[in-house]
Amino acid sequence: MNRFDQAKMLLRVKKIQKELQKQIITVEKGDGAVIVEITGEQKIKKIHIDPDFVDLDDINQLERWVEEAVKEAIQESQKVAAEKMQPMMGMLGNLGM
Numbered sequence: 395m396n397r398f399d400q401a402k403m404l405l406r407v408k409k410i411q412k413e414l415q416k417q418i419i420t421v422e423k424g425d426g427a428v429i430v431e432i433t434g435e436q437k438i439k440k441i442h443i444d445p446d447f448v449d450l451d452d453i454n455q456l457e458r459w460v461e462e463a464v465k466e467a468i469q470e471s472q473k474v475a476a477e478k479m480q481p482m483m484g485m486l487g488n489l490g491m
Contacts, residue, residue, distance in 0.1 A: 403482070410478050411435070417474060421467040423459040430460075432467040434474045 414434030421430045427447030431439040441460065448456055 406482060410482070413478060414475055419467055419470045419474060421463045421470065423463040423466075424455070427456065428459040428463045430463040430467045432471050434471055434478070436468055436471045436475075438464070438467070 417434035418439060419432050419434065421432075422428070423430075424447055427444050429440075429442040429444075431441075433439060441464075443456065443460070
């Protein structure tokens with residue numbers, strides 16, 4: 395790989411990283427009780443809990459919703475990142491990497 399190809403690939407990777415930073419994935423659990431927003435870079439932006447859904451006698455349900463929402467948000471962000479990086483993986487494969 396020559397320097398031009400390396401520079402070109404680096405620019406593409408940086409562009410993808412910026413896109414992932416800006417992309418927000420939203421996951422909702424418990425009919426809106428818990429909403430998790432995460433970036434394509436897997437950084438949690440916000441966790442919203444609707445107080446109307448909070449039952450202090452069953453806090454375990456709320457904990458499960460939060461856990462499920464975070465897990466799903468991470469999985470979705472991983473999928474988004476993999477899809478955006480797929481063209482780059484093909485280029486690396488063609489270079490014998």
